[in-house]
Amino acid sequence: MTILKLENVSLSLDEKPILNNLSVDFWEGHIHAIVGPNGAGKSTFSYVVMGLSGYRNITGTIYFKGQAINNLTVYERARLGISLGWQEPARFEGLTVAQYLKASKKDKGMSIEEAMDVVGLSPQEYLQRACDKTLSGGERKRIELASLLVMQPELVLLDEPDSGIDVEALERIFDAINILKERGSTVITITHSMAVLKKAEHAFLMCHGDIIDKGSIDKISGYFENKCIPCDHKNIPVLGEVQ
Ligand SMILES: Nc1ncnc2c1ncn2[C@@H]1O[C@H](COP(=O)(O)OP(=O)(O)OP(=O)(O)O)[C@@H](O)[C@H]1O
Numbered sequence: 001m002t003i004l005k006l007e008n009v010s011l012s013l014d015e016k017p018i019l020n021n022l023s024v025d026f027w028e029g030h031i032h033a034i035v036g037p038n039g040a041g042k043s044t045f046s047y048v049v050m051g052l053s054g055y056r057n058i059t060g061t062i063y064f065k066g067q068a069i070n071n072l073t074v075y076e077r078a079r080l081g082i083s084l085g086w087q088e089p090a091r092f093e094g095l096t097v098a099q100y101l102k103a104s105k106k107d108k109g110m111s112i113e114e115a116m117d118v119v120g121l122s123p124q125e126y127l128q129r130a131c132d133k134t135l136s137g138g139e140r141k142r143i144e145l146a147s148l149l150v151m152q153p154e155l156v157l158l159d160e161p162d163s164g165i166d167v168e169a170l171e172r173i174f175d176a177i178n179i180l181k182e183r184g185s186t187v188i189t190i191t192h193s194m195a196v197l198k199k200a201e202h203a204f205l206m207c208h209g210d211i212i213d214k215g216s217i218d219k220i221s222g223y224f225e226n227k228c229i230p231c232d233h234k235n236i237p238v239l240g241e242v243q
């Protein structure tokens with residue numbers, strides 16, 4: 001069953017088209033991956049689905065579980081169960097890690113201690129620390145993932161979940177993604193990593209603000225060897241420009 005559907009979604013920012021008539025469906029309870037070059041519009045896609053301010057002025061329709069959500073605020077979408085793990089996770093000045101995770105906690109999510117164990121951060125060492133710039137980028141990324149585990153949203157968008165993550169911790173990130181799925185979440189990862197792509201069940205290639213190819217992981221992983229081959233306006237020199 002489709003959980004998230006975008007139908008002819010376009011968005012311009014500062015008069016520049018960023019999303020171009022994008023139509024795509026995601027399956028409830030499955031893990032999906034979106035790959036594509038820098039600037040393709042992947043993070044923008046996640047902001048538009050989340051309904052962040054500055055990303056609401058779209059044409060087309062976003063459906064979540066069959067309901068058009070264009071007019072809903074970010075808070076209303078969060079209440080429906082849509083959640084985003086940021087490419088650059090936010091800091092929460094003035095909160096400890098424990099307070100931040102407690103604010104995210106929902107009954108159906110796992111306990112705070114369990115979630116910290118899954119992401120490989122010792123609760124004793126981290127829970128009383130400030131959730132601010134004194135945490136490293138990778139630590140913040142893992143704590144944000146722990147916040148999603150305690151929340152267990154219906155739909156989790158993960159923007160580059162592996163960025164800044166060391167080799168060993170990457171396995172913890174994969175464990176977290178699998179747990180989210182096993183416990184019923186739909187997951188959409190956005191990634192430049194073949195390893196993250198391989199953990200998905202369905203893959204999408206995004207270029208110039210549109211999904212230009214989709215299918216099996218094997219099919220879409222060809223992008224990493226061949227770059228944006230299915231796309232006719234990227235990585236191909238314009239005739240006459242190249243001597
Ligand atoms: N407010 C804005 N005004 C103008 N252009 C913008 C604005 N925000 C984003 N863009 C442009 O939109 C395009 C898509 O950006 P986006 O961050 O979605 O790309 P991405 O696919 O996530 O790239 P990356 O892989 O580097 O994270 C980029 O060309 C970016 O410069």
Ligand SMILES: [Mg+2]
Nearest residue numbers: 042043044087
């Ligand atoms: Mg991005």
